[in-house]
Each structure stands twice: as C-alpha cells, then as structure tokens.
Amino acid sequence: MNAQAHILLVAPTHYTVSYAINPWMQPERWLQDTAGFGAQARRSFNALSEALRAAGCRLTVIDGEPGLPDMVFPANAGIVLDGRLLLARFRHAERQGEEAPFARAFAALRVAGVLSEVATLPDGVFQEGAGDCLWDATRGLFWVGWGQRSNQASVKAVADYFGQPVVPLALITERSYHLDVCFCPLAGGEILYYPPALSVDSLARLRERVPAEQLIEATEDDLAHFSVNAVSVGRQVVMSRTTDRLRSVLTERGYQVREVDLSPFMMSGGGAFCMTLRLDRHSAAARHADPVVAVA
C-alpha cells in the first residue's frame, strides 16, 4: 500500500462564475441564481471532501480570496513532485491574480514541512500547473499538455526543473483546454483519455508508450460529464456523476467509482481532479506504485 495521498483543496467561499475563459463556463446562468448556486457549490465541495476522505486521502483545505473565483481549482496553481513545487503562470488575466495568494499558501506549506522547495518558471513560459502536467506513477514520467493554456516552452521548463521524463501532448480543441479535462492516468496503469482532444502526433506518442489493453477511450458524453477529470487513488476513483458506460468499464477493471454532484463547478469547466492538488507524489514510488507485482 502506498503512503496516504495528501490533497490540497480550496474552500469555495468566494466561488462564482463571473467570466468565461473556456467554452464550458456559464456566467449568465450563474447570475440567474447566485445564492442558490453558491449554496449548491458549498454542498458539492463538502461531498467531494467526504468522498476523498472515504477514498483514504488526507486533506488540507485553504481559503480562496474574493475576486479570484477559480482558486477553487488548485490543480492549476503548481506542479508537485518529491516535495518540490513549480509555481504556475496563468495565461488569462482573470486568473493571474491567483499566483500571489497561491505562492503564499505554498510558502506556508514549506514552512510546515509539507514541501521542501518552491520554484518559479522561466520568463515567457505559461504553465497551468498539474492541470496540464500529469504524473504517471506507473511509467515514471510526466504527460505535459500544451497549446491552449500552457505554451510549448512549458514542456522543457517542466523537464528541466524536475529532471524526469516528459511526454508532450498537444491539445487541439478549446473544450479540452487543460490536459486533465481529457486525460487521466489511473493508479492501476491504465490511461483514460478522449482521443479527439489530442493531435495525431500526440496520439502516436501515447500509443507508443501505453499498450492497447491499458488505454481506455472516453466518449464525448464522458467528457461532458467531466468524468475524465477524475482523482485516482489506489482502486478508488472520485469523479463527478458519470455515465453508465464509464462506470461499468471502470468497475469491471476493479475500480470503485465514487461519484459526486459537481454541477456548480462544471459551470466553470471543472470537475473533481482540478479541484485537487496532490502534494505527496514521489518519483521513487514510480513503477512500484499500484499494479500488484508478485514477489517471488
């Protein structure tokens, strides 16, 4: 069994949908019932927290800030491996204000001993954190999404800072504006992904590295349920309410699917994964992670 997963969450106290920087965002709909959606968001957040705890995770919850509603998606704030954190740089002005409060929160986590180092990206690099940079514990590499929010230069920046193998994946659609919307390495080694979101070259890179029996294709319906944006911890998968199809695919593969109604966050283009930031990922655990290996 792995060490306990440690996850950072941001409480939705200041959450709203007040602008649109991705095609899923619905600020006009939010305006129709701000109090109702706000209350629903708090209930959804509590249900997500409970599901993560039930899946065995330790949670650290920090506060967001007024005027920065998308702080509830801490996956975009940085990339963490081996206690080292690389701070994100946001593409859109609407989210750039998050950089300072997140940097303060991570500095506090360093003082608390949760992180050992907090670093900054080189000039000219846009990189939106773990939302565009997914650690694959089975293969010991980062899948790095670029082309919508993070730029191509982020691929080298991630490789240089962490010194780990990286595989770039070009995101070619606006709906999959972050890699975690369309791509999810599961703890058992499978990759759940939505093929139309990736360029032909990127699909070839993926298929070179992952055997066909470990590739699980998501449908457009799964994508719209934000089911690919899932938190995978051991045999548990936490996600927003999913499709019958995907639930049975995952169950047949031995996963326990825990579903939460995250509709108020889907109105901002987010699901379970991007509401979390894993703080405990370790490169040494790679390849010895979840697949059960018989020791002779």
Ligand code: ARG
């Ligand atoms: N409204 C947010 C944005 O457009 C949603 C971010 C969701 N994060 C993610 N990693 N998918 O930036």
